[in-house]
Amino acid sequence: MNLSQISFLDLPFNKLFQDYISNFQKLNSFYEVNPNSDEEIESALQAFNFQGDRNKTVELLKKFNKQFGAGKKTITSIEKLAEENAIAVVTGQQLTMLGGPLFTVYKILTAIHFAQKWQEQYNIPAVPVFWLADEDHDYDEIAGLGFPWKDDYKSVQLDKGSEVGQRVSEIELDTNFATFKKQVIESQYDTDFTDPLWRILDKCYSEGETIGMAFGKLILSLFEEYGVVLAGTAHTEIKEHLVSTMIQSVEKVEEQFQALKNQTDKLVSNGYHGQVHLQPSNLFWIDDDKKRIKLSYENNTWTVDDGDKSWTSAELIEEISEQPERFSPNVFLRPVLQNELLPDFAYIAGPGEISYYAQTKEFYSGFNQKMPVIMPRFSATLVESGIDRIFEKLPFEFADYNDRIEDLESKFIEKSDSPDIESIFDEWKKSIENVSEERVGEIKEVDPTLEGSSEKAIAAFFTELDKLKGKVYRSVKDQEKTQLNRIRKIKANLFPNANLQEREIASIYFLNKYGLDIWDELLEIFKNERPDSHKIIRL
Template sequence: MYINYSDIPGHPNLFLDYLYEFENVEKFYGKNFRDEHEYNKLFDSLESYDRPHREKVTAIIKEQYRNIRASKLTLSNIEELNSKNTIAVVTGQQLGIFGGPLYTFYKTMTAVKLAAYLNDKYDNFHFVPVFWLEGDDHDFDEVRKINILDRDNSLKTLSYEDGLDDSVNRGSVGNIKFNDNLRNLLEELSSSLRDSEFKMTLMDLLKSFYQPEVTFLESFRNLMIRLFDEYGLVVLNPSDPEIKKILAPVFKKELSDYKEHTVSLVERSAELEEIYHAQVKVKPVNLFYIDENERLSIEPLDEGFRLKGRRKKFSYDDMIAQLEFAPERFSPNVLLRPICQDYLLPTGFYVAGPAEISYFAQLTPLYNYFEINSPYIYPRASATILENNVQSLLDKYQLKIEEVFSPKEDLIEKIIARNSGNNIDAVFEEAQGKINVILDELGKSLIVIDKNMLDLTEKTGTRINENLKYLKNKAADAERRKHEVTIRQINKMQNVLYPNENLQERELNFTYFANKYGLDILKWIFNELSINKFEHQILEL
């Protein structure tokens, strides 16, 4: 079953037009991911593009895998990256603890399945799925939390607490090492999940990767390799100092030409704002600098640069010297990251979610400045897992699943009204109308006696309406108490299908389903997930 994205709240118009009305946004993107007849032009261009660091990138990835027992398919794919006819199908994500929201896995599955589809269709090229680890990101609050459903089917947020003040700049999250507080999180997760035949296996898996003194990046990377290595997924750590050395020319060009880049990005963003919205606020320089373990924006001065929030200043020559001496101290922001990715890799496709698709509309001008081929931006698969017991509730209340994608209170009122002989809103609306008519007629009669009586009548009407509103609220509360079982079941249903009034894939962590059905649930999702419908998919379990 599939649902059009326009029927689900929260999707930006830019994303919807990208999917369904591409001619409206073609000037922002250039390449239409649906137009397969044009694919070969990019493939041929990527094959002929002189990529002198191709061999070096392959060697670095091999070194990153040196202590990993990878599958033959993955090792073959790493080797293939050294070939001129190899094209990368890339996706990436922040290092969310325990894998983050479900959509991280859906993005990964889309990249793997897209690469397989392309390998079947194009004999002259080899397509390799690559996962780009967003280790340079510094949003600690976003990566340390997961949502699950607990033993009572209540939505619960679990968070890793490192004991530091929230105002502390922790630098790149990929370098943060877990401390002993991680054990508290693992214990809380275990106690929150229902007992099942799969819980011990799941918890052992997480504990094998998530340990004190191990970094966010290492833990996330090893989990992704464990879950997707059999499909040949290549997990790339771009925070590697050796990778940063290769990226030094990109960083240098950004430092040298940031004014020109910024003008173009601001103009593009303004153009987007006239019709849609600009996803990312444009910064003067699209680079960060690591100083004393803090990741700080580089800001321009009349002469040189400074670090945001610091008094430390650099001349242009000093900054270039820093880049040549220690390129690992530099990292791209969200708008420059794709340029770095596609400078390193022969990227034919980037698998993106709605927000990423939106910000790609802003950054495409940068590809011309850096003389790099822009990839096709391929929408990731999107899905909601629908379990049998939840389907039974939908059937019981005669609900279509689309109706669940609405505010909880609206859904509860709709169900109660549908299953009750009384429509409280209608009853009180009718009563209010009758009272207003009576008061109006009364006012007309009393004004003949004394003009001041009209004002008194209006005040009396106001008090009556306030009492009527109070009575309506009491009646609604009584009606809700009468339907307590119904309300509990609706809460349970929405907690699974539309938690926090958001799509399941954006809120729930995979551990909830893996605990109920085992790790093989991921293989089931992989097999069921469609990557070419470009609508939200309902996976009936």
């Protein structure tokens, strides 16, 4: 492997994220710590004080992780959190099928990277934690996998079951999974690594297993060597431990909504936008069918969005006290619960998460908490050797391949040794215009009523010229077919489905092709890097 890099400014990342990396002073008031400043990070570490019960956290995390078959290194990591100065370096993601797209792996590697770095640099216990988004109910976000396919892109989807609407972590894999697995296998080459990979996947994902349990098992199977710890809130005892914070979200609902609104309004006035739409309530209700339904709040009344139930604030607080497992946090309350359970010094975030964290600084203060350091995850594109070999044969830079394929083809033809087609036809049209102006005048003198017919004839000629130009372009394309096929192949690998590779291609594609130790190699190559640019890694 070798590594080069490209600025985030040259790639399709949102404006706030680009400023977060390259112009943080514009966003200073929205975050607690500049992630690009080692001095600020060290100062934040010295001031860090976890207000929770460390021993209770250790007890709960041990129970939680043992469900997933956690090994000794994970248990040892959990026990480290009991030490007074121990920190958690947290990341998280939806519970995707078979590990999901590459960026999930990059999040985990980034958490491991900074846990190792800060532990060594500052002589403190630092533990990488993966927060399972086990409360999420958006099935469509987790049910598909993407693969490079015949110089293009192929998506494989797990058919929906009847449980859609409930938390994804609770959905059991049914007979549809066998079809999904077959399609995934057919979407990949059979290699020396295929059987070892599927031995791991089959231990985690099988009919009758829940998606949450399967995903958690896979994370520990791949990263337990690094002492990665799992956490989440779809667990009765953890919910009971966090009940006071959920009650506080009811007691101070209007104050907390105003805090989110203030920060979001300030974002908008600074030329950004609110990543997450605001509502007063930050809770969901789990109904008798296990479906996760949004709670709405207005005038001291809380209602389930389907209208079946309602509470006053006092009644809702009593319900949360008695049945905390029936309530689920939204995207804003989840990080606050995370801070309550874990000594969460830093959260490893993707571009979208960094944007919505910008809405939350005052919200944390309402719970007497501070926002953790929000560290960007590593962002990368893996360039296979077959792509690398043909990359140099074409006149484009990496970022150019983010353009539409039609634009790339046109640019290539313009850059090639072929005739300058645009110039030929532009000059031809100009010469016709010059001659036609005089001739139209002559015809007008003969019969003024024929002026329109004259101009119509000229327009028809121009139309025929445009048709001819299209034929010339197609002829050149045919002559340059090999190079144009290379362009299509490179784009399909670097920007599949018109998106960044890390957001579209399944991580198991690379495990299957390059072996189970590829993530160890990536972690090593990231060792002396910072996540301040997009990494291009040639395999």
